[in-house]
Amino acid sequence: LGAGLLGVMLVHQFWTALSSFRNSWLARYVFDRRYRCYPRATWDSAVYSAVWPAAWRSGVGSAMSFGLIQISGIFHAQSRDLASVNSYLLGLRLVQAISQFSQAPFYSKLPSLAKLYAAGDHATVVALAKRGMKFAYWSFVAPAAILAMSGALLLDTIGSAVPFPSTALWLILCSAILIERYGAMHLQLYSTTNHIVWHVANGVTGVLMVLFWIAFYPKFGATGLAVGMLAAYAAFFSWFGAVRAHRAFALPFPRYDLMTAGGPLLLFLLACAAAVALHGLR
Numbered sequence: 001l002g003a004g005l006l007g008v009m010l011v012h013q014f015w016t017a018l019s020s021f022r023n024s025w026l027a028r029y030v031f032d033r034r035y036r037c038y039p040r041a042t043w044d045s046a047v048y049s050a051v052w053p054a055a056w057r058s059g060v061g062s063a064m065s066f067g068l069i070q071i072s073g074i075f076h077a078q079s080r081d082l083a084s085v086n087s088y089l090l091g092l093r094l095v096q097a098i099s100q101f102s103q104a105p106f107y108s109k110l111p112s113l114a115k116l117y118a119a120g121d122h123a124t125v126v127a128l129a130k131r132g133m134k135f136a137y138w139s140f141v142a143p144a145a146i147l148a149m150s151g152a153l154l155l156d157t158i159g160s161a162v163p164f165p166s167t168a169l170w171l172i173l174c175s176a177i178l179i180e181r182y183g184a185m186h187l188q189l190y191s192t193t194n195h196i197v198w199h200v201a202n203g204v205t206g207v208l209m210v211l212f213w214i215a216f217y218p219k220f221g222a223t224g225l226a227v228g229m230l231a232a233y234a235a236f237f238s239w240f241g242a243v244r245a246h247r248a249f250a251l252p253f254p255r256y257d258l259m260t261a262g263g264p265l266l267l268f269l270l271a272c273a274a275a276v277a278l279h280g281l282r
Helices: 004-037 045-076 082-107 110-118 122-157 167-191 198-220 220-249 257-279
Strands: none
Touching: 004 257, 045 082, 045 198, 045 220, 082 122, 110 122, 110 167, 122 167, 122 220, 122 257, 167 198, 167 220, 167 257, 198 220
16 A cells, blocks of 8 residues: 555565465475475476477467567557556456456366377367366356446446446457457367467467557557457457367367357347447447
């Protein structure tokens, strides 16, 4: 309290550092202190050769997706419309926080999916992935819908000086990330085959995103950035991973997707309609 932005960052980093020490302690003392018996790690060229081809592809994919979206905030921050800048950055941070929260139900299953795939139990892989995807969609849509209808009220209640994004901006941002989640989860499922194509998926999507931004930003500003994300994810990323996952695991289309995303999508559409009815598009 009263320490400003520097104080906020110091508090954040303090708990990050404390968490690191806690994790180190756990690693050393759980499982009857087995970790202490392991020999000190040395360079292993065989392990490096096996890991690096997948690692650099994933790294490029992250830079061309999450990295580009962060850059969009920096780019829009050069605008003289401070209210629009603050609103966009707030909306971007909120939707990314919801996205990260919603990843847990599916991403926590990835080790099990990889193990089951290696064992040849593809039927269980599909069943486990279906359950994880369904919970992930609900985990994204529910908070996104709540904020669509009450986000402005919540900020007013706490006396925030930063306005909640317009209904149009918020719904477009949420739609873009929802489509991204669809493509990403299918791509993660496909990655259990150990064929990594993240660099292609995110590389092409990143190029498309920049092109759409160039086209839409001059006329629509922050909303144009959100539209660019939505267009890029819909034009390539969404189906690129989904097609591969459906082929690799013989997933029935569209039945599989309706069983996982149908209910959450219906709720999201109803929330969109309710938010527009309550607040309009501005």
